[in-house]
Amino acid sequence: MLIINIAGVVLIALIVWWFWLYKPKEAELSDNDLVVIVENGTYSPSHIKVPAGSPIEIKFLRKDQSPCSEALLIPDLQISDTLPLNKVKIIQLPALSSGEYAFHCQMQMYRGQITVQ
Secondary structure, eight states: OHHHHHHHHHHHHHHHIIIIIOOOOEEEOOTTOOEEEEETTEEESOEEEEOSSSOEEEEEEEOOOOGGGGEEEEGGGTEEEEOOBTSEEEEEEOOOOSEEEEEEOTTSSSEEEEEEO
16 A cells, blocks of 8 residues: 555656656757757757847757647747648748747647747
8 A cells, every 4th residue: 555655646746747847958049950850749849049139940840640740830920830741841930029939739739939038
């Protein structure tokens, strides 16, 4: 009985860490060389730091065959696009003001964030 209780507490701790405490590393966009890989239910990197005031492009490479990974939405910028399988798709972003812009799939299972500074 004690082992089951300990296993339950460990599982709860892992769930809390994964959904609320885990913060992935931010990647900086420099010279438009960053490629976001869509694979295994995630965007990698999922947090991107970009400079403010100039148009940028972000490259996405979809390796996941899930139908959910096909769509890319950036609601604050009114961008909705499809990502082809195993091909790089370039998403053009206008000059952005400082702030945070979320991007995700249509069901919000795949999620990421663009931080503009």
